[in-house]
Amino acid sequence: MTEAAPERESTGDDALVEVRNLRKYYDDGGGLLDRVLGREATSVKAVDGVSFDVREGETLGLVGESGCGKSTTGETLLRLREATDGTVAFDGENVFDLDDESMSSFRRRAQIVFQDPFSSLDPRMTVGAIVAEGMRIHGLPKSDPTVATAAELTVEDGVDRTVEVSVADDLDRVVEAEEGVARVPVSVRKREADEEGGYEATVDSHADLLDATVEEREADLHVEVTVTGSDGAIRKKRAGDLLERVGLSADQVDRYPHEYSGGQRQRVGIARALALDPEFIVLDEPVSALDVSVQAQVLNLLDDLQDDFGLTYLFIAHDLSVVRHICDRVAVMYLGKVAELGPTDQIFENPDHPYTEALLESVPRAEVGEQGRRVSTLAGDVPSPRNPPSGCRFRTRCPKVIPPEDVEIDQDAFREVMNLREEVEAGNLDPDEVRETEPAAYRKEAVPGIAGENAGVVDEALEAVADGDFETAAETLRDRFETVCETTPPDDAPDADGEVVACHLHD
Amino acid sequence: MSDEILKVRDLTTRFFTEEGQVNAVEHVDFDVRDGEVFGIVGESGSGKSVTALSLIDLVETPGRIVEGEVWYRDADLAEEHRDSHPDAVDGDYVDVRQLPEATRRWLRGPAFATIFQDPMSSLNPSITVGEQIAEAVEVQRRARANPRRTRSRTQGYGLGRLLVDSVLPSQGYVSDESQERAVELLERVGIPDPEQRADEYPHEFSGGMLQRAMVAQALAGEPDVLIADEPTTALDVTIQAQILNLLTELQEEEDMSVVLITHNLGVIARMCQRVGVMYAGEVVERGSLEDVFENPVHPYTEGLLGSIPDVEDPAPRLSPIEGNVPSLLDAEMGDECYFADRCPKAMESCLTDIEEHEAPAATDDTDHLVRCILADREYDESEALGSAAKQEVISDD
Ligand code: SF4
Numbered sequence: 001m002t003e004a005a006p007e008r009e010s011t012g013d014d015a016l017v018e019v020r021n022l023r024k025y026y027d028d029g030g031g032l033l034d035r036v037l038g039r040e041a042t043s044v045k046a047v048d049g050v051s052f053d054v055r056e057g058e059t060l061g062l063v064g065e066s067g068c069g070k071s072t073t074g075e076t077l078l079r080l081r082e083a084t085d086g087t088v089a090f091d092g093e094n095v096f097d098l099d100d101e102s103m104s105s106f107r108r109r110a111q112i113v114f115q116d117p118f119s120s121l122d123p124r125m126t127v128g129a130i131v132a133e134g135m136r137i138h139g140l141p142k143s144d145p146t147v148a149t150a151a152e153l154t155v156e157d158g159v160d161r162t163v164e165v166s167v168a169d170d171l172d173r174v175v176e177a178e179e180g181v182a183r184v185p186v187s188v189r190k191r192e193a194d195e196e197g198g199y200e201a202t203v204d205s206h207a208d209l210l211d212a213t214v215e216e217r218e219a220d221l222h223v224e225v226t227v228t229g230s231d232g233a234i235r236k237k238r239a240g241d242l243l244e245r246v247g248l249s250a251d252q253v254d255r256y257p258h259e260y261s262g263g264q265r266q267r268v269g270i271a272r273a274l275a276l277d278p279e280f281i282v283l284d285e286p287v288s289a290l291d292v293s294v295q296a297q298v299l300n301l302l303d304d305l306q307d308d309f310g311l312t313y314l315f316i317a318h319d320l321s322v323v324r325h326i327c328d329r330v331a332v333m334y335l336g337k338v339a340e341l342g343p344t345d346q347i348f349e350n351p352d353h354p355y356t357e358a359l360l361e362s363v364p365r366a367e368v369g370e371q372g373r374r375v376s377t378l379a380g381d382v383p384s385p386r387n388p389p390s391g392c393r394f395r396t397r398c399p400k401v402i403p404p405e406d407v408e409i410d411q412d413a414f415r416e417v418m419n420l421r422e423e424v425e426a427g428n429l430d431p432d433e434v435r436e437t438e439p440a441a442y443r444k445e446a447v448p449g450i451a452g453e454n455a456g457v458v459d460e461a462l463e464a465v466a467d468g469d470f471e472t473a474a475e476t477l478r479d480r481f482e483t484v485c486e487t488t489p490p491d492d493a494p495d496a497d498g499e500v501v502a503c504h505l506h507d
Numbered sequence: 508m509s510d511e512i513l514k515v516r517d518l519t520t521r522f523f524t525e526e527g528q529v530n531a532v533e534h535v536d537f538d539v540r541d542g543e544v545f546g547i548v549g550e551s552g553s554g555k556s557v558t559a560l561s562l563i564d565l566v567e568t569p570g571r572i573v574e575g576e577v578w579y580r581d582a583d584l585a586e587e588h589r590d591s592h593p594d595a596v597d598g599d600y601v602d603v604r605q606l607p608e609a610t611r612r613w614l615r616g617p618a619f620a621t622i623f624q625d626p627m628s629s630l631n632p633s634i635t636v637g638e639q640i641a642e643a644v645e646v647q648r649r650a651r652a653n654p655r656r657t658r659s660r661t662q663g664y665g666l667g668r669l670l671v672d673s674v675l676p677s678q679g680y681v682s683d684e685s686q687e688r689a690v691e692l693l694e695r696v697g698i699p700d701p702e703q704r705a706d707e708y709p710h711e712f713s714g715g716m717l718q719r720a721m722v723a724q725a726l727a728g729e730p731d732v733l734i735a736d737e738p739t740t741a742l743d744v745t746i747q748a749q750i751l752n753l754l755t756e757l758q759e760e761e762d763m764s765v766v767l768i769t770h771n772l773g774v775i776a777r778m779c780q781r782v783g784v785m786y787a788g789e790v791v792e793r794g795s796l797e798d799v800f801e802n803p804v805h806p807y808t809e810g811l812l813g814s815i816p817d818v819e820d821p822a823p824r825l826s827p828i829e830g831n832v833p834s835l836l837d838a839e840m841g842d843e844c845y846f847a848d849r850c851p852k853a854m855e856s857c858l859t860d861i862e863e864h865e866a867p868a869a870t871d872d873t874d875h876l877v878r879c880i881l882a883d884r885e886y887d888e889s890e891a892l893g894s895a896a897k898q899e900v901i902s903d904d
């Protein structure tokens with residue numbers, strides 16, 4: 001690229017991106033039922049207050065199951081979707097508050113690669129044009145006035161004169177500057193006698209975009225290097241270079257996306273993201289659609305590019321093995337919030353949040369020891385993001401949900417009590433069935449592990465259910481079994497080390 | 508009595524498309540034993556799903572099974588057809604492909620049942636879940652009584668049916684008994700409040716619950732073999748774990764055999780006793796889970812295992828298989844081993860000597876079969892061709 005990367009101090013812990021209390025709600029008018037019944041529309045709280053930093057040069061993983069809000073987070077922090085609330089600072093500047101010029105610069109410095117390489121590439125454009133498109137939109141190549149230009153001169157035998165070189169100021173449109181100087185190798189030689197005689201000069205790189213001429217000025221030779229390639233030609237050359245860099249062949253710039261396999265198309269997507277010399281790339285499930293053998297190639301490529309270009313990645317994925325492989329730190333999301341955030345090894349070896357534990361427990365490992373492993377699974381499904389649970393989002397499924405201090409109860413039994421409460425509060429029990437089974441018998445079936453006072457309270461509540469009085473039943477249960485996990489949202493602000501364990505067990 | 512419920516021999520399925528003949532499944536052999544989970548693993552285009560469809564004779568045009576036998580053990584069927592179709596009977600086994608069409612269709616249910624990746628494609632959106640399962644029960648019941656005249660409303664559900672169903676009121680011909688059985692089945696697969704859920708429509712179910720409903724439907728015929736094609740691929744990992752637990756439980760308790768088809772090596776490891784690895788339409792390696800995962804012989808299997816990041820051990824660098832999945836167009840397939848262009852161990856004879864790598868050979872363990880020159884010989888690094896040399900040999904012939 002024509003610009004030198006701005007010098008930045010890399011203290012390692014510097015935040016390039018700071019996300020604070022980011023919210024993204026979708027007001028889609030509610031469900032059909034809501035509209036028919038004229039109920040007030042409830043919005044989908046896709047992202048509901050997440051805070052984290054992405055540090056300079058790191059790969060931060062954002063993992064979670066579908067509907068947890070990870071992709072929406074990625075798109076919202078890039079301002080591809082409008083945030084409902086919160087701030088995102090990129091390199092110190094609030095992204096939601098940029099003027100046009102700064103916005104254009106942000107669009108250049110922060111890029112995204114999507115999961116589905118095909119749908120994100122225009123099928124009618126050649127891959128060269130696709131890769132070059134961003135440069136065209138941003139009016140590149142542009143010369144940077146702060147970049148100096150220079151030639152590395154080779155004077156061949158037979159040239160017995162002093163050679164002076166002048167290089168066009170806009171050489172940096174073609175040649176990438178290193179440490180503020182764009183350099184081009186030039187050689188000067190004497191023509192063979194049978195030709196027209198005199199001297200000739202050649203540029204030894206980018207020859208099709210540059211030209212060198214020699215002029216005899218008295219005793220000296222004066223060589224002048226000029227940029228002759230058009231902007232379009234320069235962009236095409238750079239597109240070819242980028243394709244090569246991502247493992248494709250530069251002479252394929254005139255091909256179309258459909259001529260490529262999935263893995264190759266994803267490489268094109270990556271080349272496109274690189275074209276503007278970004279500092280930060282959001283990788284949104286970049287290898288999820290690929291076969292494993294190809295996925296490994298792309299992961300290795302992403303690794304290499306990060307080293308070569310000093311990139312910072314936000315890596316969004318649902319595949320925990322991939323995340324473990326590529327990420328320095330990991331944020332685990334559940335239902336629009338960050339459940340746990342910390343260094344990758346810590347998260348994978350000593351997960352602190354019950355959801356992280358469950359997630360890791362669920363992953364099938366590709367090894368013989370996995371055979372027949374029975375996994376203690378999470379019960380049920382993720383609740384609706386329209387109406388997320390109060391307090392801790394995970395409390396409707398958490399196996400460690402915390403019983404009130406003054407209630408003595410077995411952990412599994414408390415989980416069952418909480419499930420029962422859920423059903424009572426949703427009015428899901430059938431009063432006739434409870435009445436016919438008899439409340440105490442029903443309780444033994446639904447919550448076998450309780451006795452004494454606990455059993456008494458549950459029986460009392462079930463009697464109310466049998467009478468069809470769900471409200472009293474819910475209240476009776478709440479009175480005794482209300483847990484901190486439902487009353488108080490756990491703290492999910494990153495601590496001084498940038499870590500999060502949003503769980504009351506770690507207060 | 509032999510302990511194989513299914514013996515697949517030389518199964519070959521091709522697609523005859525405008526671009527030419529596609530060799531989707533080529534001479535595939537494997538056995539499925541009683542009460543085991545046999546895994547078929549492969550990447551896209553490996554032919555694993557077409558193999559599943561071929562087993563139950565559901566390959567659609569322009570595809571066609573051109574060759575092969577699917578021997579299914581059923582003493583009664585064998586007896587019934589011994590005189591009328593002598594070629595289709597061998598001892599207690601019948602070759603499903605040579606049986607009359609009606610019998611073949613009848614077998615779907617009590618012999619083979621299937622679950623697919625996308626439950627929505629097999630469930631009718633305008634009929635309640637309970638009713639659809641009840642119907643499957645009913646169909647099986649009637650099939651047993653009269654094997655030749657059954658057709659389920661929900662089998663092969665397509666747009667045409669959808670239109671018909673949305674115009675005509677559904678014909679309730681399902682007996683109460685079948686309704687009850689449907690609720691039992693929903694309970695059996697772990698759907699809470701089965702009675703209420705039975706009255707709901709597929710779109711009211713979450714992905715995990717739908718997959719459970721599919722399993723319930725598959726169980727309606729009490730099948731001997733459950734064919735599960737990527738049953739958990741569309742699911743989140745915690746829901747996947749629930750479904751895998753359910754399948755294990757059912758398989759043990761119902762004494763079914765399962766053919767599990769997936770691209771996920773972790774799922775294979777958790778579920779299967781034996782496994783076949785498919786590449787470019789062929790089973791390239793087959794053996795016990797230990798054989799294949801711990802002593803892989805085929806370079807593709809090795810490569811596949813090296814490609815996956817390990818959730819427990821962050822290896823600094825993956826060793827991927829270079830290149831891309833090959834074309835299965837007949838015209839573009841040569842005599843060389845189909846993996847040769849990506850194989851780091853490819854030798855000259857891999858490219859030319861078709862006999863050597865065509866037939867699966869046993870390694871020192873007779874149950875561990877490998878379709879590769881290296882099946883029964885040591886790899887000698889000095890024989891490996893560089894990629895340039897490979898190109899030369901391939902383009903030469
Ligand atoms: S806060 Fe309570 S419900 Fe939430 S994860 Fe911790 S223990 Fe579980």
Ligand code: SF4
Binds near residue numbers: 851857
């Ligand atoms: S036959 Fe040759 S090319 Fe094919 S997998 Fe074996 S070693 Fe590789």
